Amino acid sequence: MIRLLVIFCSLGLLVHANEVCYEEIGCFSNGSPFYDPPLRPISWLPESREEVGTKFLLNTRRNPSVPDMLLTSDITTITSSHFDPTRDTIVVCHGYTESGDVAWMQDMMTALLNNGDHNVIRIDWHPGAMAIYGKATANTRIVGAEVALMVNNIKTYYSITGATFHIVGHSLGSHVAGYAGERITDLGRITGLDPAGPYFEGTEPIVRLDPTDASFVDVLHTDANIILTSGAGIMQTVGHVDIYMNGGKQQPACDQSIIEHIGEEDGLVTGSVYYVVCNHLIAYDYFTESVTDGFPWLAYECDGGWDKFKNGECFDTTKVARAGFYGDELKPDEGRENVVYYIRTNDETPLGGYQYKVDVYFSDPRKAQKHKGDLYVTLIGINSITESIKLNDEAMEYEPDNKYSFIAFSSVYPGSLVGVQLRWEYDPDWYKWWDWDLFVNPEIYVNQIDVTDGQDGRMSTFCDSTSDAIEASKDIVNFVAGTSC
The missing domain is CATH 3.40.50.1820 (Alpha/Beta hydrolase fold, catalytic domain)
Known part of the structure; x- marks a missing residue:
């Protein structure tokens, strides 16, 4: 044609x-x-x-x-x-x-x-x-x-x-x-x-x-x-x-x-x-x-x-x-x-599902650095747990002391949320060999995640109770419900 x-x-x-x-x-x-x-x-x-x-x-x-x-x-x-x-x-x-x-x-x-x-x-x-x-x-x-x-x-x-x-x-x-x-x-x-x-x-x-x-x-x-x-x-x-x-x-x-x-x-x-x-x-x-x-x-x-x-x-x-x-x-x-x-829709049948706004707050301890990669969250509700949801379409850089917002999609409705799990994967530039994960062990710090339900507009806040660094492709951190972090 x-x-x-x-x-x-x-x-x-x-x-x-x-x-x-x-x-x-x-x-x-x-x-x-x-x-x-x-x-x-x-x-x-x-x-x-x-x-x-x-x-x-x-x-x-x-x-x-x-x-x-x-x-x-x-x-x-x-x-x-x-x-x-x-x-x-x-x-x-x-x-x-x-x-x-x-x-x-x-x-x-x-x-x-x-x-x-x-x-x-x-x-x-x-x-x-x-x-x-x-x-x-x-x-x-x-x-x-x-x-x-x-x-x-x-x-x-x-x-x-x-x-x-x-x-x-x-x-x-x-x-x-x-x-x-x-x-x-x-x-x-x-x-x-x-x-x-x-x-x-x-x-x-x-x-x-x-x-x-x-x-x-x-x-x-x-x-x-x-x-x-x-x-x-x-x-x-x-x-x-x-x-x-x-x-x-x-x-x-x-x-x-x-x-x-x-x-x-x-x-x-x-x-x-x-x-x-x-x-x-x-x-x-x-x-x-x-x-x-x-x-x-x-x-x-x-x-x-x-x-x-x-x-x-x-x-x-x-x-x-x-x-x-x-x-x-x-x-x-x-x-x-x-x-x-x-x-947003699903990447497989069924094509429909549920949408959430996810705000991720990167904290700024003295050791925090800017890193590029992909963020994943799992939403834990009173009814069920979602799949691991990739937040960003393409790898992006995350700077300390900044908030990043995304629209997340899940084919599972977990009900009222009680927790969130977060992990991330490092994505270095291919031409910067000194930044490859063979040679570095990158970490990020996230202290708060807000999730807004796309159906009723209800926002829930979740805090990292440990304040520990999150190591790429390794750590899965649990965030628990809180009023402020």
């Missing part, structure tokens, strides 16, 4: 604005703003409705296994189906090169039905999604129009409002949702799962998903890198709320080797594909897990960037709500849009 886009950009081809029109869904032009070099160096016209081949597959709790096929051309396929107008409807749309029967859509449908008595409609536009990428982006306009036609037909027949509809789209499917929302005047919600970036980044709102497409638009960003660094997701804010998962660029669960991915995805081809575009694909795993796994999936509002969040500067439990399926809790006050949130 990336190679193709680079080739097209280098050709510098121009197009004359043309238009195609189809009964019921209207006309589509390839002129401005859909032709917008260098963002869109070639503007394709979409293929015909028949070539795109949009299908609608309905599952409910009354037909969880075998879907009903809904047709926009035949209202009886809707009226004779298992569709229940008294229930909310969740519409799910896939992206490039996929179909409505891919495993993640099946998994999401099952999770949604296990969660509640919903109408779940899967959109299958496989023929149009298999076209060359630029053509597929044009085909999303046809799919969006088809979705709007279906939803509006259902609304009219059953006299229900669009507020009962929630469209969930991954990658190109996110922009399908946006095009549908333009034609559904009262659509309740759109959730964009890492909306596609190439051919959409920086374009006019009418070309991509934007906050005007539904009453509430929430977006999970997972692969928001520029295309030259292989990012498949969009970087810019495009919703009322934009949640940058783990900063939005690199997901912890994607840091596995290709062999591990092949093993987990049950196959060479599937595992290899997931390895290459894991950061993009994992967006739908986040959403599916947020439906039923029981973790809070708390996201924190932060307008200062990922580094500011990692340093604990946005850990305000008054500006926190659940992300993913329950993301409507994040809906901002009227008039606000592009509100940025951040959240």
Whole structure:
């Protein structure tokens, strides 16, 4: 995909604005703003409705296994189906090169039905999604129009409002949702799962998903890198709320080797594909897990960037709500849009978990020196003990008489905390051979650790009762509850 886009950009081809029109869904032009070099160096016209081949597959709790096929051309396929107008409807749309029967859509449908008595409609536009990428982006306009036609037909027949509809789209499917929302005047919600970036980044709102497409638009960003660094997701804010998962660029669960991915995805081809575009694909795993796994999936509002969040500067439990399926809790006050949130997740399944702010106070005895390394804590609660949690993403220098703040993540909830264990590992610069741990035995001094629970905002203070030095890669020091240290 990336190679193709680079080739097209280098050709510098121009197009004359043309238009195609189809009964019921209207006309589509390839002129401005859909032709917008260098963002869109070639503007394709979409293929015909028949070539795109949009299908609608309905599952409910009354037909969880075998879907009903809904047709926009035949209202009886809707009226004779298992569709229940008294229930909310969740519409799910896939992206490039996929179909409505891919495993993640099946998994999401099952999770949604296990969660509640919903109408779940899967959109299958496989023929149009298999076209060359630029053509597929044009085909999303046809799919969006088809979705709007279906939803509006259902609304009219059953006299229900669009507020009962929630469209969930991954990658190109996110922009399908946006095009549908333009034609559904009262659509309740759109959730964009890492909306596609190439051919959409920086374009006019009418070309991509934007906050005007539904009453509430929430977006999970997972692969928001520029295309030259292989990012498949969009970087810019495009919703009322934009949640940058783990900063939005690199997901912890994607840091596995290709062999591990092949093993987990049950196959060479599937595992290899997931390895290459894991950061993009994992967006739908986040959403599916947020439906039923029981973790809070708390996201924190932060307008200062990922580094500011990692340093604990946005850990305000008054500006926190659940992300993913329950993301409507994040809906901002009227008039606000592009509100940025951040959240940490796990590096393996289950992906959800619990977040804490950890403040580590380095003391300043006469022997203390500045050292570089990694800090690890284990949280001890009345219910359980967490795993050993690495606090810093990259090795950093710690100076005496300073406080360092981190956001820690655990897949285990220990309950009310009664203690903390701390250890650290030395990380000398490779070119300073005289600092290698073969020749030195570095020590640090820490006298206090404060831990703030991300769910209720409760802060607990823990003190080092020994005041002894903490030797790298050796000592594990227990910190006990106290009021001051």
